[in-house]
Amino acid sequence: MVQIHTNTDMLINAREEGSAVVAEIVGDIDLHRSPDLRGDIMLVLDGRKPTKLILKCEQVKYMDSSAIAVLVEALQKLRVFKGQLFLTNLQPRVKGLLEIARLESIINLVDTVETALKR
Amino acid sequence: MELPSPLHLSFTSHPQEIAPVRHAIEAFATQARFGDVAVGEIGLCVNEAIANIIRHAYRGQSDRPIELDAGFDPELSRLTIRIRDYGTGIQPGPLPHEKLDPMKPGGLGLICLGRLMDSIRFTPQNPGMLLELEKSL
Numbered sequence: 001m002v003q004i005h006t007n008t009d010m011l012i013n014a015r016e017e018g019s020a021v022v023a024e025i026v027g028d029i030d031l032h033r034s035p036d037l038r039g040d041i042m043l044v045l046d047g048r049k050p051t052k053l054i055l056k057c058e059q060v061k062y063m064d065s066s067a068i069a070v071l072v073e074a075l076q077k078l079r080v081f082k083g084q085l086f087l088t089n090l091q092p093r094v095k096g097l098l099e100i101a102r103l104e105s106i107i108n109l110v111d112t113v114e115t116a117l118k119r
Numbered sequence: 120m121e122l123p124s125p126l127h128l129s130f131t132s133h134p135q136e137i138a139p140v141r142h143a144i145e146a147f148a149t150q151a152r153f154g155d156v157a158v159g160e161i162g163l164c165v166n167e168a169i170a171n172i173i174r175h176a177y178r179g180q181s182d183r184p185i186e187l188d189a190g191f192d193p194e195l196s197r198l199t200i201r202i203r204d205y206g207t208g209i210q211p212g213p214l215p216h217e218k219l220d221p222m223k224p225g226g227l228g229l230i231c232l233g234r235l236m237d238s239i240r241f242t243p244q245n246p247g248m249l250l251e252l253e254k255s256l
Contacts, residue, residue: 028138030134030137030138030141030166030170031134031137031170031173031174032133032134032135032137032138062141062159062162062163064163064166064167064170064228065167065170065224065227065228065231066170068224068227069224069225072221072222072223072224075222076222092156093159093163096156096159096160096163097163097231100227100230100231100234101219101221101224101227102219102221103221105221106221106222
């Protein structure tokens with residue numbers, strides 16, 4: 001397992017696990033905090049071509065449309081090299097917004113990081 | 120629990136203001152006896168409305184005024200939220216199609232307002248815009 005440096009405390013425990021990159025998002029994500037999340041996600045993808053980016057969202061009780069835009073941008077970057085985006089451990093309020101945004105049709109929503117790694 | 124007194128918040132268009140305003144309106148809705156899901160929906164809609172003001176009405180300027188008033192009518196069991204800005208006053212177009220392309224999430228905030236509130240109304244002001252949101256128990 002190779003640890004990956006991030007610049008803020010929004011994305012922690014970033015690491016390479018085989019051909020995947022795994023990290024945990026911490027805290028609520030709104031227009032104020034989404035630029036930091038974007039920066040950290042782009043940082044962990046920089047120079048890498050993971051088959052999966054797995055983001056654990058257990059500590060995200062809230063996200064808004066600016067967070068959705070960041071996730072979609074990450075997916076667009078991953079798709080260039082046929083990578084997939086996984087979100088795990090989603091909180092109920094977050095699931096509601098993802099449903100409105102129809103993200104379940106383009107992003108893999110699974111229960112745990114372990115499940116995502118096995119897919 | 121007593122029903123909430125009318126709420127008035129005056130704040131600037133800085134993105135860091137969004138979270139405390141969202142928390143305040145969620146507390147107000149909780150006191151008005153909305154359930155957890157509805158409280159989350161109301162908080163999200165206020166969040167998206169303010170984010171749209173910052174992005175579009177004020178074009179990212181972080182020091183412009185925004186005012187929010189909330190009231191609850193116990194006879195009608197109805198929450199009313201009014202959000203006033205002094206920006207461009209450009210009225211949003213029609214609500215984006217609800218089956219939006221998930222790879223192009225622009226307009227998602229407006230979709231949330233349309234889906235999660237009972238009614239939304241934009242009224243141009245001079246200057247700016249008044250947005251009125253309503254949701255019943």
